[in-house]
């Protein structure tokens with residue numbers, strides 16, 4: 001792998017992603033890992049990430065100079081660049097002056113790192129100190145107003161560095177520099193593809209599972225679907241998927257799993273129709289947190305029952321169910337502090353909280369992957385596009401998009417309105433522009449309207465289109481007025497009991513994406 005050494009900034013994940021985008025496998029390791037331990041992973045190259053403002057700051061992470069003598073190609077970025085300069089005898093001046101944001105650098109010589117660059121390029125920087133003199137043996141490739149040495153390389157020792165952040169999109173030629181490092185500097189091939197990932201995982205899953213039986217909770221979302229498809233590819237009918245239909249799904253979602261997904265993958269599926277059970281449990285409840293707790297609790301109970309049935313059936317067919325598939329992704333692993341060297345990795349429960357007491361071992365075939373890679377693998381495995389490109393949908397489903405008590409009638413109303421919004425957004429080609437667009441029914445609010453010749457007294461539907469990178473923060477999406485107009489007209493015309501459509505123009509924070 002290419003190791004990305006996390007020197008404490010928030011950029012390590014982004015760097016790892018960019019390397020993967022260049023079709024080279026990468027892993028993040030903490031800077032506290034010893035050089036020996038890093039070398040034991042037989043890295044093809046090493047990238048040092050950005051970090052705190054100054055190499056002189058108290059407690060600033062240092063880089064063991066032995067790293068630069070191992071013969072492994074190294075790229076230092078920002079703080080990693082300065083740490084490399086300092087370790088090898090260059091000078092890093094404590095200027096205190098900052099270069100922050102878009103910064104122009106002048107290219108003195110493109111060398112191999114900046115091959116293909118014009119004479120100057122805009123880069124994104126964020127640093128206080130600057131490298132004033134490059135260590136011996138290095139060519140200075142670029143300078144900027146605040147950085148006498150903004151990039152350097154020593155092609156003999158295969159050491160490279162740059163002051164700016166090539167991994168952020170605000171450095172438009174950044175990906176070129178990363179690819180130059182990987183392909184030219186380190187001589188690597190772009191061979192990490194969806195096909196390879198599948199081959200590797202299929203072999204690993206077969207080795208792990210042997211002839212045992214496996215279950216998987218399927219939610220209809222991207223991660224659990226692709227994980228299931230991958231395990232199915234590896235072990236076929238040793239896998240049984242369990243899909244709980246809690247009745248809080250949108251139009252077509254249950255069918256998508258029951259028909260399209262099964263047809264595309266051949267997976268063995270157990271569908272549990274728990275719609276009435278959830279309606280009964282939710283009767284009379286309007287408080288959002290209480291609804292969430294009820295839905296979570298019922299989900300676990302239903303799943304547990306289904307899993308026990310699968311286990312019992314498997315017993316008859318000779319075979320014990322030993323494994324549970326989970327769609328854990330690499331960001332979950334990294335964010336849980338489990339990137340490397342940590343013993344206790346928290347298991348993320350993607351299917352609304354799976355039972356802990358079922359005592360299965362986990363199979364997590366997507367543990368090393370980012371979301372875009374999961375989608376590529378899904379497409380390669382033939383998972384239907386409607387599932388692969390699905391926008392996030394909360395586990396509690398429409399239950400938390402009805403403000404007020406959840407009833408069958410209200411679910412039908414909301415489903416009809418939601419379908420219209422989705423149809424029109426798809427028709428306008430906006431699905432991949434927006435992060436998601438919750439459609440919310442204000443069941444306890446009524447307003448006066450007029451339709452045909454008569455007065456109406458109906459409920460409002462709220463459209464909540466948002467743009468986001470990670471759902472932690474979000475902004476409301478400026479949808480074209482014509483699209484909004486069409487959605488509004490269609491909903492008020494076609495959906496019974498709805499006489500008004502309103503647009504939520506709140507960012508997150510202060511609003512959350514969902515209303516409950």
Ligand code: XMP
Nearest residue numbers: 392393394395396436471508512513514515
């Ligand atoms: P909020 O409303 O907190 O939502 O801004 C952030 C993102 O998380 C989704 N969401 C959930 N996903 N189970 C889930 O699997 C949940 O209980 C849940 N609640 C919110 C929401 O759709 C958005 O993408």
